[in-house]
Amino acid sequence: MPDVYVARTLASSLDALSERGKAGAPLAGGTWIMRAPLRGEAFKTSYVALSKIAALKVIEVGDRSVEIGAGATHAALADALSGLSGLEALAEAAGASANPAVRGMATLGGNLSTCDFAAADLVPALLALDAEVELAGAGGVDRMGIEAFLELRSQLEPGRLLTKVVLPRRPQRSAHVRLPLRKAGDYPVAVVSLAVTLDAASRVATARIAVGSVEPVARRWRGLEAALIGRSLDPDAVAVLAKAHLADLTGRDDGVEAPGWYRVAVLPALVRRAAAALLATS
Ligand SMILES: Cc1cc2nc3c(=O)[nH]c(=O)nc-3n(C[C@H](O)[C@H](O)[C@H](O)COP(=O)(O)OP(=O)(O)OC[C@H]3O[C@@H](n4cnc5c(N)ncnc54)[C@H](O)[C@@H]3O)c2cc1C
Numbered sequence: 411m412p413d414v415y416v417a418r419t420l421a422s423s424l425d426a427l428s429e430r431g432k433a434g435a436p437l438a439g440g441t442w443i444m445r446a447p448l449r450g451e452a453f454k455t456s457y458v459a460l461s462k463i464a465a466l467k468v469i470e471v472g473d474r475s476v477e478i479g480a481g482a483t484h485a486a487l488a489d490a491l492s493g494l495s496g497l498e499a500l501a502e503a504a505g506a507s508a509n510p511a512v513r514g515m516a517t518l519g520g521n522l523s524t525c526d527f528a529a530a531d532l533v534p535a536l537l538a539l540d541a542e543v544e545l546a547g548a549g550g551v552d553r554m555g556i557e558a559f560l561e562l563r564s565q566l567e568p569g570r571l572l573t574k575v576v577l578p579r580r581p582q583r584s585a586h587v588r589l590p591l592r593k594a595g596d597y598p599v600a601v602v603s604l605a606v607t608l609d610a611a612s613r614v615a616t617a618r619i620a621v622g623s624v625e626p627v628a629r630r631w632r633g634l635e636a637a638l639i640g641r642s643l644d645p646d647a648v649a650v651l652a653k654a655h656l657a658d659l660t661g662r663d664d665g666v667e668a669p670g671w672y673r674v675a676v677l678p679a680l681v682r683r684a685a686a687a688l689l690a691t692s
Contacts, residue, residue: 413456420465420546420573426458428548428569436460436571438481438520441512442527449526466519466573476577480519484508484532487518496539497577498691499584499603503535506588519572522556525564528662529597529623533560535586536575537620537630538603544574560627582607582616585687587680588623591667599668600624602680604688606643614638619681624661624673633658634681643689649682 414437417423427434437443437457446453460466466481469490476497478487488505491497507513521532522543533556541556547570559572584605588598601622609615617638622628633655638648656677661670 412453414459415456416459416462418462420463420571423458423460423463424546424548424569424571427571430456430458431568434458434568436519436523438517438523439483439512439515441508441516442520442524460517460519460571472579474579476579478518478575478577480517480522480572480574482518484513484516484518484521485510487532488513494579495691496580496582496584496605498688499535499538499586499605500532500577502586502687503531503588503601503603506586507531518575522559522575523563523566523572526626528626528628528665529601530628531586531588531598531601531622533628534601534603534620534622535584536577537628538584538586538605538618539577540580540605540618542576543572544576546571546573557630560629580605580607583688583691585684585691587683587687589676589680597665597667598623600673600676600680601628602677602684604681604684606638606688608643613640613642619684621659621677623665624659624670624677626662626664631655631658643685645682645685645689648685649678652678652681 415426433455435454437459466479468479469482470477484504491501521530536556542553543559545552582605586603588601590596590598603620605618606614607616617635619631619635621631637651659674661673663670
């Protein structure tokens with residue numbers, strides 16, 4: 411079995427990770443790492459557990475932004491964001507993923523840092539909400555947009571840790587919908603997160619739409635975002651627009667839940683549901 415070092419401070423976790431190099435890795439909620447044998451993967455020789463670092467669990471809700479420590483669990487996140495206007499997508503993503511036991515363990519940092527987890531719920535929500543992330547390492551702290559982080563995360567050198575996510579608070583509304591094939595606990599076939607601002611005439615002024623679980627990594631659906639500008643958010647009309655932009659996405663065939671074509675085909679229905687959920691928020 412791998413060796414586990416339980417860090418009590420951020421500084422000691424960074425030191426321990428640097429010492430271990432490629433033989434080590436952070437251990438957050440463990441809900442992905444524990445399933446390594448099921449995926450036919452070997453454990454690392456050594457893990458640095460983050461669960462006792464209080465600073466990583468802090469969630470600060472301000473008027474202009476919300477800062478969330480990477481160690482916040484899905485359950486803590488769903489509680490802290492409940493009722494916060496504009497951030498509905500992340501509250502729903504955190505509160506609807508997996509099942510209650512997993513939500514009490516799985517962390518924001520683990521969700522974002524798991525390179526091979528196409529179905530991660532928080533990632534599309536954070537793309538729609540224009541999140542930034544902070545990374546700490548021996549050289550100090552870097553902040554970057556979430557899209558930049560997703561591009562570099564597979565090459566993060568040992569000793570760098572995702573420590574925080576920062577969400578701007580905007581006069582927007584957002585929603586997150588997912589399609590599990592059976593019941594809570596399954597990885598979703600497809601996920602859509604949507605954040606829009608409406609003008610005085612209730613037309614879409616800005617839109618950020620992200621799709622998860624369809625391709626290997628969640629990403630924004632820019633063709634549909636552009637097509638929505640200036641239109642009303644009528645759910646049926648938005649679904650028709652989504653259908654016209656399906657060629658923008660290529661479904662992955664590497665999961666057991668569904669073939670790639672099906673992941674793409676369900677998107678107009680999910681976009682319709684997301685628009686309806688968003689309009690239902692006040
Ligand atoms: C049956 C089951 C169903 C699930 N279904 C869903 C679902 O539908 N949607 C969903 O979103 N989640 C789901 N999850 C949870 C999912 O595993 C977690 O959301 C997440 O991918 C892992 O979080 P973790 O904290 O457990 O990370 P861990 O398993 O501890 O770590 C995962 C990876 O991230 C790295 N890591 C962890 N923290 C950091 C950090 N701060 N900085 C850098 N690297 C870090 C680790 O080294 C490891 O490589 C499910 C889990 C189970 C067991």
